[in-house]
Amino acid sequence: xxxxxxxxxxxxxxxxxxxxxxxxxxxxxxxxxxxxxxxxxxxxxxxxxxxxxxxxxxxxxxxxxxxxxxxxxxxxxxxxxxxxxxxxxxxxxxxxxxxxxxxxxxxxxxxxxxxxxxxxxxxxxxxxxxxxxxxxxxxxxxxxxxxxxxxxxxxxxxxxxxxxxxxxxxxxxxxxxxxxxxxxxxxxxxxxxxxxxxxxxxxxxxxxxxxxxxxxxxxxxxxxxxxxxxxxxxxxxxxxxxxxxxxxxxxxxxxxxxxxxxxxxx
Numbered sequence: 290x291x292x293x294x295x296x297x298x299x300x301x302x303x304x305x306x307x308x309x310x311x312x313x314x315x316x317x318x319x320x321x322x323x324x325x326x327x328x329x330x331x332x333x334x335x336x337x338x339x340x341x342x343x344x345x346x347x348x349x350x351x352x353x354x355x356x357x358x359x360x361x362x363x364x365x366x367x368x369x370x371x372x373x374x375x376x377x378x379x380x381x382x383x384x385x386x387x388x389x390x391x392x393x394x395x396x397x398x399x400x401x402x403x404x405x406x407x408x409x410x411x412x413x414x415x416x417x418x419x420x421x422x423x424x425x426x427x428x429x430x431x432x433x434x435x436x437x438x439x440x441x442x443x444x445x446x447x448x449x450x451x452x453x454x455x456x457x458x459x460x461x462x463x464x465x466x467x468x469x470x471x472x473x474x475x476x477x478x479x480x481x482x483x484x485x486x487x488x489x490x491x492x493x494x495x496x497x498x499x500x501x502x503x504x505x506x507x508x509x510x511x512x513x514x515x516x517x518x519x520x521x522x523x524x525x526x527x528x529x530x531x532x533x534x535x536x537x538x539x540x541x542x543x544x545x546x547x548x549x550x551x552x553x554x555x
Contacts, residue, residue, distance in 0.1 A: 312412025352469030
């Protein structure tokens with residue numbers, strides 16, 4: 290997907306959250322610098338690890354209950370701090386999607402054991418990038434939510450969890466099972482504002498539920514659906530642009546925006 294298709298969505302997220310694009314791009318430069326000696330790979334080299342079905346793990350409080358209810362299937366994609374909880378349950382993920390926040394040592398461990406890590410740069414994690422990014426020993430793909438370049442890719446997505454689903458779709462998955470996802474109840478985390486986290490989860494739910502050409506199932510087997518009340522600031526997008534954004538609070542529908550995939554700048 291062209292970056293020009295993703296950029297309007299990204300711009301609305303920045304406006305809604307009050308974040309700074311310059312900060313995102315500054316962190317990308319830091320990420321590139323500190324990972325120069327890492328095993329950087331092209332996303333195309335990751336496709337062979339994906340089949341048509343995968344499980345994406347979030348870090349919600351329900352993760353252990355979800356694992357007790359059913360076994361994960363397909364390619365195992367872990368977001369952020371869910372990695373440590375999976376390792377504790379005897380599960381080594383195939384893929385890690387991380388912005389280097391939270392419980393990091395298990396992510397480093399899983400990387401050393403062969404997991405592919407998608408390491409993300411944004412304006413709030415420059416210090417974490419300096420501390421952790423260079424320590425990943427396994428294969429690494431660098432990601433951004435701003436403009437992609439030759440060694441830094443944009444698959445869409447805002448949080449680790451929804452970015453993981455976007456990556457799975459781009460890698461060819463057509464059915465995604467979610468475990469450890471609760472879009473309404475943020476898991477408490479030191480230094481994290483629950484209100485801000487809840488707003489991020491609102492974006493995450495909208496992004497995941499708006500993806501087309503892919504079935505996204507919650508842990509109870511029901512399909513993830515987006516209600517009109519979940520719409521954040523009028524952003525909804527689907528592959529091939531089939532569905533326009535619903536009107537919000539009496540506004541006119543906004544132009545449709547294609548789903549976020551692996552963006553290119555050309």
